[in-house]
Amino acid sequence: MSRTLVCQDAPYQREADVVVTACEAVEGGFDVGAPDSVLYPEGGGQPSDHGAIGGVPVRDVRRDGAIVWHRASAPIPLGVHRAVVDWERRYDHMQQHTTQHLLSALALAEFDLPTTTFHLAQWDRAGSPPPCTIELAAPELSQERLDALAARVNDEIRAARVIRIRSLERDQLEAHGVRSRLLPAGLDGPIRLIEIDGLDLNTCGGTHLGNTAEAQGLVFVGLERARGRVRVSWLSGARLLRASASWSSREKLLSARLTRGADQHVAAVEQLQEAARRAEREVSAAREALGATIGRALQGSAFPLVFAAGAADAALLRSIATAALDGHDGGLVLVADDGLFLVAGPAPWVAACAPAVAAALGGRGGGRGERFQGSGADPTRLDAARAALLSC
Ligand SMILES: [Zn+2]
Known part of the structure; x- marks a missing residue:
C-alpha cells in the first residue's frame, strides 16, 4: 500500500501541522507541497478538500507520488504550518461517500445490481444540494425495487453499524470476500479496506464515516436509463436535511397559492392547466369572431x-x-x-x-x-x- 495520509488514517481530524517542503508559483496560485496532509487529495471518486494552511486558503489538493500538492492563493514559506480542513465540506463528502459504500453493497448483495460508476457531485452549500449518482449494471430497475433498496439502506443506517479502516495483504483479499475495485498496477504491500461491520469489505482510499448512523438517511431523487444501465441519484446526510427544508418551504408556498393541501397540489395544477387551455381556446374563438x-x-x-x-x-x-x-x-x-x-x-x-x-x-x-x-x-x-x- 502506498503510504496513507493523516486524512486517511484519522478522517475526523479537522486540523494538524503540515511540513511544507515546496512552494511553486503556478497559474492561478501557488502549489504548496508536503509529504503528508490532513487535507484530502482528490481520488477514488471523492473530490479534494478545501481548507487553509497557515491561514492561506487552499483548494484543489492532489497527490503526486510521495508529495501532496495544495493549490494555495498565496505563497507559504517552507517549514511547519497549521493546516485546517473545511470541515463542513469534508464531512459532507464523508456522508455521501459512505452512503455510496452502503448503497453499492446492498444493491449487489440483495438485488444483484453491481455498481459501475459513482459520481460525488460537489456542493457549494450556497445553492440547492446536488444529488450524488451511481450507475448500476442492469438494463432497467422498477420503482418498486428502487423503493425496496432505499428501505434496506435506511434499515442499515438505523442499525448504526460501525465502520472500520482495515488493511489486508493482496493474497488475502479473496478469502475475505472483498468487494474490490480494480487495484492500480504496481501497488505493493497491504491494501487499505473500508469495512462496514457485518456487511461489506471494500478497497477504498477515501474518507468515511465511523458509523452508518451518521449518514442520517437516504432518499432516491432520480432514476433514469443510460447506455444500457440505470443511473440512480440520491440525497443523504446534510444534503437530505437541507433539501427537505426547501421542499417543505416550497410546499407551504404552493399550499397557500393553490389553497389546497400538499396531497392536492398535482390535481390543482392539472385543473389550472385545463382551465388555461380552455381559456386559450375561448380567447382564440373570440379573436376569430372579432x-x-x-x-x-x-x-x-x-x-x-x-x-x-x-x-x-x-x-x-x-x-x-x-x-x-x-x-x-x-x-x-x-x-x-x-x-x-x-x-x-x-x-x-x-x-x-x-x-x-x-x-x-x-x-x-x-x-x-x-x-x-x-x-x-x-x-x-x-x-x-x-x-x-x-x-x-
Ligand atoms: Zn470509499
Whole structure:
C-alpha cells in the first residue's frame, strides 16, 4: 500500500501541522507541497478538500507520488504550518461517500445490481444540494425495487453499524470476500479496506464515516436509463436535511397559492392547466369572431385601405384581413398600436407594394404570396403608408 495520509488514517481530524517542503508559483496560485496532509487529495471518486494552511486558503489538493500538492492563493514559506480542513465540506463528502459504500453493497448483495460508476457531485452549500449518482449494471430497475433498496439502506443506517479502516495483504483479499475495485498496477504491500461491520469489505482510499448512523438517511431523487444501465441519484446526510427544508418551504408556498393541501397540489395544477387551455381556446374563438366582425365592417370601404387596428395581435390582424378581403381582390394594410403590421391582398399587389408600405411605416417585415407581415411600424404614420400605396 502506498503510504496513507493523516486524512486517511484519522478522517475526523479537522486540523494538524503540515511540513511544507515546496512552494511553486503556478497559474492561478501557488502549489504548496508536503509529504503528508490532513487535507484530502482528490481520488477514488471523492473530490479534494478545501481548507487553509497557515491561514492561506487552499483548494484543489492532489497527490503526486510521495508529495501532496495544495493549490494555495498565496505563497507559504517552507517549514511547519497549521493546516485546517473545511470541515463542513469534508464531512459532507464523508456522508455521501459512505452512503455510496452502503448503497453499492446492498444493491449487489440483495438485488444483484453491481455498481459501475459513482459520481460525488460537489456542493457549494450556497445553492440547492446536488444529488450524488451511481450507475448500476442492469438494463432497467422498477420503482418498486428502487423503493425496496432505499428501505434496506435506511434499515442499515438505523442499525448504526460501525465502520472500520482495515488493511489486508493482496493474497488475502479473496478469502475475505472483498468487494474490490480494480487495484492500480504496481501497488505493493497491504491494501487499505473500508469495512462496514457485518456487511461489506471494500478497497477504498477515501474518507468515511465511523458509523452508518451518521449518514442520517437516504432518499432516491432520480432514476433514469443510460447506455444500457440505470443511473440512480440520491440525497443523504446534510444534503437530505437541507433539501427537505426547501421542499417543505416550497410546499407551504404552493399550499397557500393553490389553497389546497400538499396531497392536492398535482390535481390543482392539472385543473389550472385545463382551465388555461380552455381559456386559450375561448380567447382564440373570440379573436376569430372579432376579426370577422371588423373585417366585414371594412368590406364597404374603398380599397386599397390603410386601417389602424388598435390593440391587435398578429392572429387578430390575420382574421381581420381574411374577412375584409373575402370575395374582394383589393389590398389592405393593417397597423396595430404596438407596431405590428400586415399587408394583405393579391400576391402581385403585395409583392409590389408591401416593401414601400413597410418603409413608409418605419417597420420591417417579410412574407410571400398574399401576406406580408412585420413589426416596428409607427402607428402615427398611416398617412405616409397611404401615400406609398398611391405610387406603388
Ligand atoms: Zn470509499
